[in-house]
Amino acid sequence: MADVPLLRCFVDGQWLETPHRFSNINPVNGQLVSMVCEADAATVQHAVAAANRASQDTWKHLNLNERAALLHRIADGIEQRFDEFVQAEVSDTGRPVHQARSLDVARGIANFRTFADLIKTGSSEMFEGIAPDGAKIINYITRKPLGTVGIISPWNLPLLLLTWKVAPALAMGNCVVAKPSEETPSSATLLAEVIQAAGLPHGVFNLVHGFGPNSAGEYLSSHPDIAAITFTGESRTGTTIMKAAAEGVKEVSFELGGKNAAVVFADADFEAAIAGVMRSSFTNSGQVCLCSERVYIERPLFKRFLEELKRRCEALVVSYPDAPNVDMGPLISLQHRDKVLSYYQLAREEGATIVAGGGVPRFGDERDQGAYVQPTILAGLPDSARCMREEIFGPVCHLSPFDTEEEVIARVNDSAYGLAACVWTTHLSRAHRVASQFETGIVWVNTWFTRDLRTPFGGTKLSGLGREGGRYSLDFYSEISTVCIKL
Numbered sequence: 138m139a140d141v142p143l144l145r146c147f148v149d150g151q152w153l154e155t156p157h158r159f160s161n162i163n164p165v166n167g168q169l170v171s172m173v174c175e176a177d178a179a180t181v182q183h184a185v186a187a188a189n190r191a192s193q194d195t196w197k198h199l200n201l202n203e204r205a206a207l208l209h210r211i212a213d214g215i216e217q218r219f220d221e222f223v224q225a226e227v228s229d230t231g232r233p234v235h236q237a238r239s240l241d242v243a244r245g246i247a248n249f250r251t252f253a254d255l256i257k258t259g260s261s262e263m264f265e266g267i268a269p270d271g272a273k274i275i276n277y278i279t280r281k282p283l284g285t286v287g288i289i290s291p292w293n294l295p296l297l298l299l300t301w302k303v304a305p306a307l308a309m310g311n312c313v314v315a316k317p318s319e320e321t322p323s324s325a326t327l328l329a330e331v332i333q334a335a336g337l338p339h340g341v342f343n344l345v346h347g348f349g350p351n352s353a354g355e356y357l358s359s360h361p362d363i364a365a366i367t368f369t370g371e372s373r374t375g376t377t378i379m380k381a382a383a384e385g386v387k388e389v390s391f392e393l394g395g396k397n398a399a400v401v402f403a404d405a406d407f408e409a410a411i412a413g414v415m416r417s418s419f420t421n422s423g424q425v426c427l428c429s430e431r432v433y434i435e436r437p438l439f440k441r442f443l444e445e446l447k448r449r450c451e452a453l454v455v456s457y458p459d460a461p462n463v464d465m466g467p468l469i470s471l472q473h474r475d476k477v478l479s480y481y482q483l484a485r486e487e488g489a490t491i492v493a494g495g496g497v498p499r500f501g502d503e504r505d506q507g508a509y510v511q512p513t514i515l516a517g518l519p520d521s522a523r524c525m526r527e528e529i530f531g532p533v534c535h536l537s538p539f540d541t542e543e544e545v546i547a548r549v550n551d552s553a554y555g556l557a558a559c560v561w562t563t564h565l566s567r568a569h570r571v572a573s574q575f576e577t578g579i580v581w582v583n584t585w586f587t588r589d590l591r592t593p594f595g596g597t598k599l600s601g602l603g604r605e606g607g608r609y610s611l612d613f614y615s616e617i618s619t620v621c622i623k624l
């Protein structure tokens with residue numbers, strides 16, 4: 138076995154080695170990054186018990202200021218080890234270094250700071266009323282910790298998505314058992330080190346590595362002693378976890394897949410729209426739940442838009458994460474590449490025109506063992522094609538012309554998913570009119586991926602259940618109760 142680091146689970150303040158190990162592979166070249174200790178059922182049980190103990194004994198008794206100070210200390214710890222976090226993200230995912238710096242690790246820090254500050258400024262509702270006998274009553278709303286929250290996260294933005302849930306869960310006084318994706322265990326392990334160094338009491342944060350079915354994910358989501366599950370990942374996995382959660386009537390929050398649309402009106406700022414669609418289709422090799430896989434362009438602009446998008450797509454630099462001017466790295470794994478390539482093939486079978494890409498780049502070096510695909514543009518498919526209805530989760534978009542506002546709204550909404558949509562227009566009232574009719578959790582106008590962490594985030598239909606962000610996170614991660622007082 139190559140001499141690589143061994144990533145361990147972190148349970149009740151201790152680093153645990155388990156007998157089963159799995160490989161963490163660098164998708165740039167197929168080389169081994171680390172070996173990872175897989176948590177078995179007993180390890181998950183140990184983690185849940187430790188979290189429940191810590192919840193009763195210590196964490197929920199800390200006051201708001203103490204918890205907020207510890208969250209800021211975690212953010213400071215990530216900042217101090219910024220380059221290690223960047224390296225962890227890059228070696229697990231192959232993403233460009235500049236993206237890991239500006240997106241993943243920066244947002245990881247922001248998540249802890251935002252929720253630390255939010256709990257200190259949060260307020261509660263109060264209602265005055267009259268009892269049947271005429272006496273005055275007041276009702277006020279309190280939020281208490283839920284207990285232990287199980288967190289299951291995906292590989293596409295590993296630190297960002299994990300901390301998006303860990304930070305508010307801890308902020309509201311819960312303890313956590315977190316299971317990161319088996320594809321991206323490194324930044325989560327670093328986070329556990331930072332949390333340990335920040336001095337959180339033992340058992341408040343626990344990390345279990347492993348897979349989904351018959352592994353840590355299933356053991357955690359079906360554990361009877363967790364109070365809630367928050368999950369980000371595929372819609373199909375969400376269904377399985379929901380069934381497991383139904384047994385104990387646990388609270389669930391799901392951030393799931395998408396088949397997002399971007400709509401470009403002929404009055405759009407052409408340069409902004411082209412740059413925006415390039416970003417929303419190809420960022421992180423298209424492996425962002427918010428990426429646009431369906432692009433609708435008003436007919437008078439269609440040909441010009443297609444030609445310019447093709448030119449820019451073919452000019453994307455697909456390379457090593459630290460290559461000069463790199464735009465795109467590989468996909469997460471060879472297995473995921475097979476899935477994306479199967480959709481490139483299906484698109485051909487469904488009659489698509491391959492406007493750009495459609496295959497695998499050849500480098501003539503170690504990257505040929507990696508999980509690269511070409512960024513790809515398709516056209517000519519009907520909205521009923523599978524490639525237009527199923528989430529591909531790769532660097533691919535399909536361009537379709539449209540003629541009227543009503544038509545495009547109907548086509549965007551004709552989807553089993555409802556996560557995000559983008560509109561590119563300079564027509565103010567059209568922007569409002571169209572945005573209000575999309576059946577998605579978020580609509581961006583003349584921008585993409587811009588997030589204010591105080592706003593609700595989540596999807597409709599197959600894209601999720603519930604909302605997180607700002608006070609919506611504070612609500613999900615707490616037991617809300619009412620105190621009614623007769624004066």
Ligand code: NAD
Pocket residue numbers: 289290291292293294298316317318319347348349350353354355358369370371372374375377378391392393394395425426427528530556596600601
């Ligand atoms: P996935 O569902 O395969 O895995 C996500 C996590 O769930 C992993 O940790 C995995 O080990 C675990 N898991 C898998 N099966 C499980 C089971 N039966 N029980 C318990 N845990 C299980 O998703 P992925 O491939 O890691 O991530 C990509 C998906 O995530 C895409 O569909 C993407 O759209 C979605 N996503 C959504 C959002 C959002 O905010 N809506 C954000 C990022 C990614």
